[in-house]
């Protein structure tokens with residue numbers, strides 16, 4: 001039996017603050033006021049809202065303040081229930097469980113940055129913007145949303161940073177043109193982009209226009225990207241090196257499901273390839289990476305895989321489980 005170590009904490013909601021129409025910020029603290037773990041810009045938490053209801057939220061507060069964490073939650077009436085739960089049931093004093101932080105959207109040092117946010121995708125970018133600004137880097141933010149009232153932190157960012165921040169409200173007929181933006185960035189600029197799938201797909205499609213190419217583009221997806229047909233359509237074997245088992249994964253089931261059924265514990269959360277919680281080291285074999293977390297380079301390295309969605313691209317995989 002093996003378990004991925006992921007720290008887990010009881011947290012209490014200290015404040016619930018409305019920051020835009022349908023967006024609240026939860027301020028979370030430890031019940032006894034203890035210091036929270038260190039984290040870096042781009043990190044996210046798994047919040048267990050109630051048993052069986054876990055969701056991932058980007059940390060949007062100041063990493064230097066270890067007394068509290070803040071996450072922003074958009075109400076999505078047609079969503080899977082997590083945001084509705086937060087907006088209707090979570091209040092000051094609510095006790096939740098937090099796991100993490102995890103970071104699959106690492107903020108790397110550069111001389112200049114372009115930040116591109118769509119809607120609630122602004123949240124992981126907030127600490128990055130603060131860090132870039134504190135480091136004296138060149139940076140600009142293009143922030144698109146439905147309307148001025150729906151865009152959390154837009155007014156504060158504009159007030160604090162002026163022309164570095166451009167806000168595009170579709171209700172006001174303003175359109176974020178990524179092609180022009182990407183065509184004008186300087187050599188060596190890192191582009192951090194977070195938002196809805198259509199924005200991220202458009203960014204990926206235009207990444208070749210960046211002076212440093214696709215390697216300069218860093219994406220974080222809140223929604224799983226379309227994965228297409230599996231590379232290997234048949235059943236395949238998974239050898240769990242640490243547990244000493246070999247399991248068969250049929251086409252209609254995930255590796256995670258089969259591994260769990262065999263009694264091997266692996267932490268998981270989103271189960272759709274977006275959070276990174278089920279990341280598992282690969283010992284040998286080719287992987288059909290179907291997640292929305294790893295960069296193309298990380299996928300090509302083949303050192304880890306997200307076993308909730310990724311599969312084998314060969315008859316037998318060996319995993320460090």
Ligand code: FES
Nearest residue numbers: 269271276278308
């Ligand atoms: S459980 Fe979220 S990536 Fe697998």
